[in-house]
Amino acid sequence: MANPIYKVIFHNQNQVFELYARAIYQSEMYGFIEVEEFVFGEKSQLVVDPSEEKLKTEFASVKRSYIPMHAIVRIDEVEKEGAGKIVDIKGDKVAKFPFPAPMRQPSDSE
8 A cells, every 4th residue: 555544533522533644653752643644535525524524624724633642542544534523422421441449548546
């Protein structure tokens, strides 16, 4: 494949972003992935997808995006780009990452 296209899915502020890019690599900033050369669907389509339009305006003037590694859900190399989108996460259907309970300090009476 001469010019690979990558589908990147990541979380950001109660939303899941799905976008397409031609360049992805590990950043010099520790813990980040750099995403460049964003690819959006053709403008000649008659049907306009509101979520893809929202994504286009979100990344309209962005040259490079730094995404924290812990926010990445998945990165796939694909044959051709699809429709990017932004999906809101409903709070009641997403489980929080389990954290250990804080250790209780013994009191003097124990």
